[in-house]
Amino acid sequence: MGIMTHTVVLYSIATGSRGNITHLNSSNNKLKHLPSAFGELTTLEILILNGNRLTSLPESFGCLKNITVLNLEKNRLSYLPQVICQLPKLFELNLSGNKIVSLPKRLSQLKILKVLSLNSNNLTTLPSELFCLTNIEELNLCRNQLTLIPDDVEKLKGLRGNRLTEFPLELHHVRAVQVLDLSDNQIGRVPSEIRGLRELKDLNLSNNQFFLFPVKVCDLRSLEKLKICHRRGIKVTNHTAKDLVETKMFERTGLLRQCSAADS
Numbered sequence: 001m002g003i004m005t006h007t008v009v010l011y012s013i014a015t016g017s018r019g020n021i022t023h024l025n026s027s028n029n030k031l032k033h034l035p036s037a038f039g040e041l042t043t044l045e046i047l048i049l050n051g052n053r054l055t056s057l058p059e060s061f062g063c064l065k066n067i068t069v070l071n072l073e074k075n076r077l078s079y080l081p082q083v084i085c086q087l088p089k090l091f092e093l094n095l096s097g098n099k100i101v102s103l104p105k106r107l108s109q110l111k112i113l114k115v116l117s118l119n120s121n122n123l124t125t126l127p128s129e130l131f132c133l134t135n136i137e138e139l140n141l142c143r144n145q146l147t148l149i150p151d152d153v154e155k156l157k158g159l160r161g162n163r164l165t166e167f168p169l170e171l172h173h174v175r176a177v178q179v180l181d182l183s184d185n186q187i188g189r190v191p192s193e194i195r196g197l198r199e200l201k202d203l204n205l206s207n208n209q210f211f212l213f214p215v216k217v218c219d220l221r222s223l224e225k226l227k228i229c230h231r232r233g234i235k236v237t238n239h240t241a242k243d244l245v246e247t248k249m250f251e252r253t254g255l256l257r258q259c260s261a262a263d264s
Contacts, residue, residue, distance in 0.1 A: 020043065021041055021043060021044055022043055022044060022045045022046065022066075023044075023045065023046045024041070024044060024046070024047050024048070025048040026048065026049055026052070027048050027049060027050045027051045027052070027071075028050070028051035028052070029051075029052055030052060030053055031049070031052040031053060031054060032052075032053045032054065032055070033054065033055075033056070033058070034054070034057060034058055034061070035058070036058045036059075036060045037060070038058060038060060038061065038064075039058065039059075039060025039061055039062070039063035039064060040060070040063070041064060042063060042064065042065065042066065043066060044064050044066060044067055045066050045067060045068050045069070045089075046067070046068065046069045047064070047067055047069070047070050047071070048069075048071045049070075049071060049072050049075070050071045050072065050073035050074050050075070050094070051073070051074045051075075052074075052075050053075065053076050054072065054075040054076060054077060055075075055076045055077060055078070056077070056081060057081040057083050057084070058083075059083060061081070061083040061084070062083040062086035062087070064087060065086075065087065065088060065089065066089055067087050067089060067090055068089050068090060068091050068092065069090075069091070069092045070084070070087070070090060070092070070093050070094070071094045072093075072094065072095050072098070073094045073095065073096045073097050073098075073117070074096070074097035074098070075097075075098055076098065076099060077095065077098040077099065077100055078098070078099045078100060078101060079100060079101065079102065079104075080095065080100055080102075080103050080104055080107065082104055082106060084110075085104065085106040085107055085109045085110060086109075087110070088109075088110075088111070088112075089112065090110055090112070090113055091112050091113055091114045091115070091135075092113075092114060092115040093110070093113060093115070093116050093117070094115075094117040095116075095117065095118055095121070096117045096118060096119040096120050096121070096140070097119070097120045097121075098120075098121055099121065099122055100118065100121040100122060100123060101121070101122045101123065101124070102123070102125075102127075103118075103123070103126065103127050103129075103130060104127075105127060105129045106129075107127070107129055107130060107133070108129040108130075108132040108133060110133060111133075111134075111135065112135050113133050113135060113136060114135055114136060114137045114138070115136075115137065115138045116133070116136060116138070116139050116140070117138075117140045118139075118140060118141050118144070119140050119141065119142045119143055119144075120142070120143040120144070121143075121144050122144065122145060123141065123144040123145065123146060124144070124145045124146060124147065125146070125148065126141075126146070141162070142162075142181065143162070143184075144162050145162060146162040146164065147162070147164065162184075162185055164182065164185040164186065164187055167182070167187055167189070167190050167191055167194065178199050178200060178201045178202065179200075179201065179202040180197070180200060180202070180203050180204070181204040182203075182204065182205055182208070183204045183205065183206040183207055183208070183227070184206070184207045184208075185208050186208065186209050187205070187208040187209060187210070188208070188209040188210065188211075189210070189214060190205070190214035190216040190217060191216065192216055192219070194216050194217065194219060194220065195216070195219040195220070197220060198221065198222060199222055200220050200222060200223060201222055201223060201224045201225065202223075202224065202225040203217065203220065203223060203225070203226050203227070204226075204227040204228075205217075205226075205227070205228045206227050206228055206229040206230065207229065207230060208230075210228070210230065213228070214228075
């Protein structure tokens with residue numbers, strides 16, 4: 001089906017199925033735009049539009065007041081469309097794999113949003129309004145271009161593949177975090193304050209700028225899983241990282257069950 005044909009089909013669905021459709025999957029259809037009549041699908045609850053070529057959404061999109069799940073992954077959005085902020089029942093939003101460079105302040109209007117995925121975009125900073133979303137349970141920001149993060153970071157699940165050059169000091173007081181992925185950044189050392197992450201169980205520090213093994217991770221008493229693979233290998237005093245598990249360095253952690261330190 002050609003691009004125009006797909007658009008015509010969506011128009012037909014929108015104008016001919018009012019009041020009936022609750023779930024619509026139109027992924028991987030090379031769509032460049034949605035018809036304005038799309039806003040007439042007011043009973044829609046789950047909308048899957050990943051893998052298209054959308055650069056914007058029509059104003060009528062804001063009429064979809066019953067949407068709870070919206071997937072716009074792998075489109076061509078350079079900004080988060082403001083009309084999304086008019087969806088009061090939205091609790092899961094996936095915008096990964098776009099070209100988004102900034103987030104609107106109105107994002108804070110999504111009061112019941114629980115899952116927000118923004119992986120693989122072009123974000124360099126995060127607005128403070130993002131952390132006004134008090135119901136957020138999972139916030140994914142891997143593979144952006146972040147160099148700094150705000151103080152309110154307790155909901156972060158991943159900061160992988162950004163441009164962080166230091167271990168985020170903002171994390172030190174977030175004692176409840178249990179899983180932290182900081183791989184593929186430019187971090188060169190781990191500060192002593194890391195011991196404040198008392199509940200941390202799973203830590204990934206792979207492919208950063210460590211030359212020597214960051215021994216401060218040994219102060220993480222609840223740590224169960226550590227991954228610190230490195231393209232060049234990491235030295236632990238007179239040992240390589242591959243010998244790490246055989247050392248007594250981790251006796252202080254007590255709970256470490258899995259350690260992956262092989263060269264990548």
